Amino acid sequence: MSVFISGATGFVAQHIINQLLEQNFKVIGSVRSQAKADKLLRQFNSNKNLSLEVVEDISNLAAFDEVFSKHGKEIKYVLHTSSPFFTECDDYEKDLLIPALNGTKGILNSILKYAADNVERVVITSSIAAMFDFTRDLDPSYFYDENSWNPDSYQEALTDGGHAYNGSKKFAERYAWNFVQEHKNEIKFKLTTVNPCYVFGPQLFDENVTAKLNTSCELINKLLHLSAGDAVDNFFVGNFVDVRDVAKAHLLGFENQNLVDKRLLLISSRFNAQDILDIMNEDFKTLEGQLPAGVPHTGALHQWKGAIADNSKTKELLGFEFIPLKKTIDDMVTQILRKEKRL
Template sequence: MSVFVSGATGFIAQHIVNDLLQQNYKVIGTARSQEKVDKLIKQFGNNKNFSMEIVKDVADINAFDDVFKRRGSEIKYVLHTASPFHFNVTDAEKDLLIPAVNGTKGILSSIKKYAPKNVERFVVTSSFAAVSDLEDQSNSNVIYTEKDWCKLNWQTAQANAVAAYWGSKTFAEKAAWEFLEENKDSVSLKITAINPVYVFGPQLFDEDVTAKLNTSCEFINSLVHSTPETKVEKTCAGNFIDVRDVSKAHILAFQKEETIGKRLILSEGPFGMQDIVNTLNKDFPQLKGKIAPTYEETDVKLNKNFAKINNDETKKILGFKFRTFDETVDDTAKQILRVEKRL
């Protein structure tokens, strides 16, 4: 039996596919074009346990029908990672909300139609955005847990690009839980949601290190390429988690019974842009004096003015220690510098 990974060319998904193959699973991935399919198959060395299917547009509610009609009998686990993550939005509904929600509804509908008894576990890549509220980010009295939900509605989520992303993850995850409630007698699957904060870490393949990286890793990339004159935000940018830990959590999410019906917040602590700079200056002598300077008294280290996260339940369920901030930043920066022949 196989593990199905939607959006397999994504930053997180590539690490998931790699970890699955290392554990000897057969993996079926999806991408939007033949060009992307061919590239990823080549990157994985034409591994006999890895195959790809084209799903052109997840906004199409029937996008996954063909692949599940043909291959649903092979699939036991589904990891749904495909969802837009960017802030380049001109139409919030069209660019973020509808693709995210229809992608989740569509893949679950295809499972129901063509593999209702074969698929046993469904893991949806949600986000901490589905847990938190934008207006409470700077409220130090707020402590988020796995039970919390973003309070945006469809209308308020169209206010701006950030709200649209928050809403897209919230509505897509809710769509998964609602589907299960409405179809629990028709399908065999059990659901787990993965809710990561900002995901940093190296790209799986060096060749994917380009001038501009994916949305979260670009935080680090931009500071590796900063100058002493760069003005760095001293306030918090959010919380962090390493992509390799996110991948591991996705796999444990379908392997462990304790994860069934759970939302898992993946976070190892807060960070600010200045904290990234400080780590780069500390651990990379070749950068010190060429990038933004160290400034120790950051709001993050002083633990001021930010909502907090208590994900003790998640950590207990998963049972492994997340990577530290320094390790995550260092490994991301090392890869960038190695590719640029500056290491």
């Protein structure tokens, strides 16, 4: 039996595929073009357990029909990772809300039509954005956990890119949970959602290190390319989790019976620019004097007075320690400097 993963060329998805192949699963992935398929197959050394199908536009509600009509009888697990992740766009509804929602609608209805008796588990990559009110992130009286939901309405999600992205994750995940309840007598599968925060970590392949990285990792990349005289902007603060832990959670999401019907809030720790720069300045002597110093050891890792996130239930269910910020940044920076021939 096979695992199907949508959005196979994504940052998180590549790490998931790598872990699946290491465990000898047969993997069928979707990509947006044949060129992307060819590149990914080459990167995985034409692994016999990996095959790819082209799904050009997940906004099309029938986008996954061909895949599941062709492979439905061999797919046991479905990992839906494909969804837009950006906030700068011209049309919030067209570019963010509709693709996220229709991608989830489409894949679940394709399972219902072609693989209702075969697919046993579905894991959807949602986001912390579906769980909390980001306008209250700096409010120390605000608490959220695995049971929380972003309060934005659809209309509020159309106001700006941040609300649009957060809304896209909320509405897509809400649809999935409602779908399972509505069709519980017609489908075999059980649902788990993985809700990560900012996902940092090395690219799976060095050649994917480019001048501009994917949305989360670009935050680190920008800091690495600051100059010593630049100001340290600590207004931006957030939660992080390592990409390798996110991938591991997806596998456990279909392997572990205790994760059925669970939302997994993936947070390793808080961070801000000061925390990242502290690690870079302390661990990389080749960068000495090149980066801003700021005020060392005063970042969000050391003092945080904002919203309180509690993901203790998730940690207990997953049963492994999350990779700390120091290792994640060390691994990322090492890879970037190696690619830039600065090591």
